[in-house]
Amino acid sequence: MDKKTSAGRCWLVGAGPGDLGLVTLRAKECIEQAEVLVYDYLCNPEMLKWAPDGAEKIYAGKKAGEHTLSQEEINALLVERGKAGKRVVRLKGGDPFVFGRGGEEAQALAAAGVPFDIVPGVTSAIAGPAYAGIPITHRGSNSHVTFFTGHEDPTKTESSIDFAALAKLGGTQVMLMGVERIGAISQQMLANGMRADLPVALIRWATTGRQETLTGTLQNIAQRVADAGFEAPAVAVFGDVVSLRNELNWFERRPLSGKRIVVTRTRSQAGVLTAQLAALGADVLELPTIRIEPPTDVRGFAELVQDAHAYDWIVFTSPNGVNAFFELFYKLYNDAREIGGAKIAAIGPATAQRVKDFRLHVDLQPEEFVAEAVVREFKKQGGVENLRILLARAEKARDVLPKELSAMGGIVDEGFAYRTVPETRDDNGARRRLLEEGADLITFTSSSTVENFMALDLPWPAGMQVASIGPVTSKTARDLGLTVDVEARRHDVPGLVGAIRKFYE
Numbered sequence: 071m072d073k074k075t076s077a078g079r080c081w082l083v084g085a086g087p088g089d090l091g092l093v094t095l096r097a098k099e100c101i102e103q104a105e106v107l108v109y110d111y112l113c114n115p116e117m118l119k120w121a122p123d124g125a126e127k128i129y130a131g132k133k134a135g136e137h138t139l140s141q142e143e144i145n146a147l148l149v150e151r152g153k154a155g156k157r158v159v160r161l162k163g164g165d166p167f168v169f170g171r172g173g174e175e176a177q178a179l180a181a182a183g184v185p186f187d188i189v190p191g192v193t194s195a196i197a198g199p200a201y202a203g204i205p206i207t208h209r210g211s212n213s214h215v216t217f218f219t220g221h222e223d224p225t226k227t228e229s230s231i232d233f234a235a236l237a238k239l240g241g242t243q244v245m246l247m248g249v250e251r252i253g254a255i256s257q258q259m260l261a262n263g264m265r266a267d268l269p270v271a272l273i274r275w276a277t278t279g280r281q282e283t284l285t286g287t288l289q290n291i292a293q294r295v296a297d298a299g300f301e302a303p304a305v306a307v308f309g310d311v312v313s314l315r316n317e318l319n320w321f322e323r324r325p326l327s328g329k330r331i332v333v334t335r336t337r338s339q340a341g342v343l344t345a346q347l348a349a350l351g352a353d354v355l356e357l358p359t360i361r362i363e364p365p366t367d368v369r370g371f372a373e374l375v376q377d378a379h380a381y382d383w384i385v386f387t388s389p390n391g392v393n394a395f396f397e398l399f400y401k402l403y404n405d406a407r408e409i410g411g412a413k414i415a416a417i418g419p420a421t422a423q424r425v426k427d428f429r430l431h432v433d434l435q436p437e438e439f440v441a442e443a444v445v446r447e448f449k450k451q452g453g454v455e456n457l458r459i460l461l462a463r464a465e466k467a468r469d470v471l472p473k474e475l476s477a478m479g480g481i482v483d484e485g486f487a488y489r490t491v492p493e494t495r496d497d498n499g500a501r502r503r504l505l506e507e508g509a510d511l512i513t514f515t516s517s518s519t520v521e522n523f524m525a526l527d528l529p530w531p532a533g534m535q536v537a538s539i540g541p542v543t544s545k546t547a548r549d550l551g552l553t554v555d556v557e558a559r560r561h562d563v564p565g566l567v568g569a570i571r572k573f574y575e
């Protein structure tokens with residue numbers, strides 16, 4: 071994307087079928103440079119995070135029956151922002167030109183003279199069957215594929231789908247939209263001479279952790295959909311290739327397929343935990359419980375940071391503290407040496423790592439955030455008598471550490487680097503899904519994840535079980551009235567994932 075052009079432009083971008091790994095590099099590049107992002111219901115919300123801070127994000131809706139913006143309004147919006155000189159990215163589920171009305175949007179842009187690019191995407195019409203283990207073409211089975219829409223303009227009285235032609239054509243037929251009309255559609259197909267025993271598969275939320283597939287025949291599929299309460303969005307495949315799924319089903323056979331698991335996104339470990347659970351097939355709801363905000367008194371903290379070189383020790387108690395400190399430090403100074411001769415203490419491995427990321431040596435690193443351990447380590451280094459110590463920490467953190475260091479004779483300045491507040495937003499839709507769909511299991515990787523989750527005061531979904539990383543976390547959970555169903559033997563992320571896997575075996 072050319073950043074220099076002042077003229078606006080619109081990119082009609084395929085967002086892929088759901089799995090973030092199926093988004094194209096080009097799509098990612100577009101999002102990373104967007105000034106305006108207009109996105110749909112079927113776009114994986116995780117990709118919105120690629121947008122620059124301050125990009126305008128507009129939800130265009132389009133979940134059947136709840137149009138947030140009409141098509142005309144969307145067209146007008148793209149034209150208006152484009153004419154205003156913006157880099158507009160219109161993200162559409164799957165491929166923009168496969169039943170996505172991308173053509174109409176491009177026409178509107180063309181008519182208004184707003185230049186545009188088309189970025190194709192992986193369509194659900196192909197990815198859905200693939201993730202269900204159904205090759206849409208197969209040597210010896212079929213020599214053509216038809217894509218059709220089951221969605222009809224409600225104002226039409228006559229069906230726009232030529233079922234007689236479809237029946238005659240044979241091959242593999244892939245239908246987008248219209249699961250809710252599967253009864254009428256399968257009847258039409260039968261009435262036009264298609265085989266009653268023709269294999270049919272419906273794949274909903276394809277390529278995501280919540281993918282489910284329902285199979286049957288043209289004769290019984292409608293009844294099965296009704297019995298299972300099977301709902302949109304789904305891709306339907308009609309054809310003999312469907313039976314290959316018996317051999318080729320891969321995605322839904324992973325150890326945690328069908329399990330919805332909550333990961334509370336409080337610690338930097340959350341990403342790793344999410345990735346490992348998702349790789350085993352779980353539908354992971356990453357739920358942020360807290361948000362990091364600047365401290366109430368930024369100026370006060372900035373003054374301490376400015377004097378950093380005057381301290382003998384700078385003590386960090388969390389990666390967030392390190393981030394907050396250096397963000398200010400490099401606003402004040404453009405030379406790392408301005409930190410002077412201060413030694414650095416970092417509590418916990420993640421904190422130490424963050425310090426190292428800034429290319430600074432960690433002089434002292436107690437493994438745990440237990441006052442005695444920290445004190446012991448400082449004593450090993452010769453104590454802190456009359457030494458000046460800057461403690462960069464969260465507002466309202468437990469205050470044992472400054473007391474202990476003062477008791478050892480240190481001259482301690484407490485710097486409130488940031489504060490944590492309960493997360494009330496729902497950027498990725500995880501909270502809404504948790505409330506609407508519930509979950510099988512919630513994971514806790516520390517006492518604070520339990521406390522922060524409980525502080526949100528959300529209704530506990532029926533039947534949701536609890537997995538804890540170890541006895542300390544389990545105790546906090548029990549103290550807050552929870553029952554712990556899974557406890558890791560090894561108290562790290564792989565240990566927790568292993569325990570969960572075993573639990574479901």
Ligand code: SAH
Nearest residue numbers: 164165168170193194246247275276304305
């Ligand atoms: N342009 C999109 C299709 C938009 S029409 C594409 O290329 O995939 C919307 C329909 O797409 C839905 O009703 C459903 O039939 C299908 N669809 C999109 N994403 C899907 C998914 N992850 N799983 C199943 N069906 C999906």
